[in-house]
Amino acid sequence: MPAQVNVKICGLTDRASLDAAVAAGARYVGLVFFEKSPRHIGLPEAAELAAAIPEGICKVALVVDAPNEFLDRLLAEVPLDMLQLHGKESPARVIEIKARYGLPVMKAVGIADAADLPPLETYMQVADQILVDAKPPKEAVLPGGNGLAFDWRLIAGRRWPVPWMLAGGLTPDNVEEAIAMTGANQVDVSSGVEHAPGAKDTSKIAAFCGAAHGN
Ligand SMILES: O=C(O)c1ccccc1N[C@@H]1O[C@H](COP(=O)(O)O)[C@@H](O)[C@H]1O
Numbered sequence: 001m002p003a004q005v006n007v008k009i010c011g012l013t014d015r016a017s018l019d020a021a022v023a024a025g026a027r028y029v030g031l032v033f034f035e036k037s038p039r040h041i042g043l044p045e046a047a048e049l050a051a052a053i054p055e056g057i058c059k060v061a062l063v064v065d066a067p068n069e070f071l072d073r074l075l076a077e078v079p080l081d082m083l084q085l086h087g088k089e090s091p092a093r094v095i096e097i098k099a100r101y102g103l104p105v106m107k108a109v110g111i112a113d114a115a116d117l118p119p120l121e122t123y124m125q126v127a128d129q130i131l132v133d134a135k136p137p138k139e140a141v142l143p144g145g146n147g148l149a150f151d152w153r154l155i156a157g158r159r160w161p162v163p164w165m166l167a168g169g170l171t172p173d174n175v176e177e178a179i180a181m182t183g184a185n186q187v188d189v190s191s192g193v194e195h196a197p198g199a200k201d202t203s204k205i206a207a208f209c210g211a212a213h214g215n
Pocket residue numbers: 010011030032034037038039062064086131133142143144145146147148167168169170188189190191192
């Protein structure tokens with residue numbers, strides 16, 4: 001029997017959504033520290049929510065080109081297990097952040113066509129995990145969380161030496177097909193489990209996890 005797919009529910013801001021993600025078996029939960037996002041959470045609220053996350057679930061901080069001053073404060077105030085870098089962080093910056101904070105780093109790489117694939121290999125040399133996400137449209141305000149999928153055939157059948165997650169436009173309705181086509185054993189979702197931007201839907205969280213887990 002294939003191993004169970006790990007699910008990350010990203011952009012949590014409230015206790016009910018957290019509880020729904022935990023009850024549905026999510027292995028990762030993400031908190032967004034990016035003020036332009038409708039899922040942005042402040043440090044005091046994040047500290048309170050993070051304290052309620054059970055042991056064994058990976059608490060991921062999503063940041064976008066964050067300076068050290070912010071990361072210093074974030075990690076002093078909020079108990080976190082992993083940093084998700086979702087901006088234009090260079091490979092050298094990934095190495096610097098890993099060394100400075102001693103936490104595993106997941107680097108997001110945006111894909112729209114085959115020309116976007118080589119950076120995956122580059123970041124795999126320096127990051128602990130890779131998030132294979134859809135490339136945002138040029139005019140997008142957010143570098144992710146846009147509910148946009150990329151053509152999964154671009155990565156079908158590829159095997160990489162580091163753990164990776166599939167993201168971008170996943171929903172309870174398409175996640176099974178996405179897993180089957182790409183061979184992903186980890187998936188990440190944000191807007192696909194919401195009823196409005198930034199407002200998580202507990203029944204969609206349950207449905208997404210159920211579909212990803214093959215239930
Ligand atoms: O969710 C956000 O608001 C966000 C903001 C800035 C960068 C990334 C963001 N979300 C991440 O984007 C992907 C895909 O999201 P979606 O499922 O297509 O909505 C996911 O990894 C989120 O973690």
